[in-house]
Amino acid sequence: MINRVEKLSGTKVIITNFMSKSPLYETDFMDWLTQQKLALASQDITALDWENLAEELDSMGISEKNELKNRLIILLTHLLKWQYQSSKRSISWFTTIANQRDDLQDILNEKPSLKQYIPDILPKAYRNARREASAETGLVLSTFSEICPYDIQEILNPEFLCNTTDDFEKAM
Known part of the structure; x- marks a missing residue:
């Protein structure tokens, strides 16, 4: 006690x-x-149990930020592949982009305070996505900009780069 x-x-x-x-x-x-x-x-x-409750609350915050980062990595990887390998576009890439955008919007709507972490998380997520896109496409890493070429509004915009209406039919 x-x-x-x-x-x-x-x-x-x-x-x-x-x-x-x-x-x-x-x-x-x-x-x-x-x-x-x-x-x-x-x-x-x-x-x-004050100490463990405090630790769990800290962990929850870290988990929420990690989910945001991981979803951004997946989305950015697919946006880069969509942009740089247009001949290999698929319904799978399209649905991943559309679903990640929807899920990210849902997360940010449910937890608006997470938006304040985007400026810190986005460059880290892009760094990982760039490396992953290079590995998945076979394109050299320098093909992709070192700095994220998209801002968060573009990334989440359902009509940016991979238009969720028009490109769905093209990807089929």
Whole structure:
């Protein structure tokens, strides 16, 4: 049990007797999660595992950013392939582009605060996509710009580069 003092809006609040580093967290995560959910729902701060909850919240944020990056890598890879190998365009490339755009839009609509991370994530995602596009197309890496040639509005625009209406019929 630990006593902890926190400041909330300039007022000191003393939180006492809360558990830290629950062994249940290490042995049965799902049971730990259920107990933490119940403690939150009943506002029982003494039953909360503060340290592990904080770690899990941090992990959730990292996971959300990683999902954004991974989807951008897939989308950018396919946009590069679509742009640089027009003779090999396929319905598979088209559906990947369309689906990733839709999924990214959904993620950004559901979690709008993720948009603030795009300027940091996009160059990293493009670096990986460029390398992947080179490997998948057989084109030398220098074929592709070192800096992402698309901005986020273009990347997510269903009519940019791979038009989801017109190109669908052409890809068939």
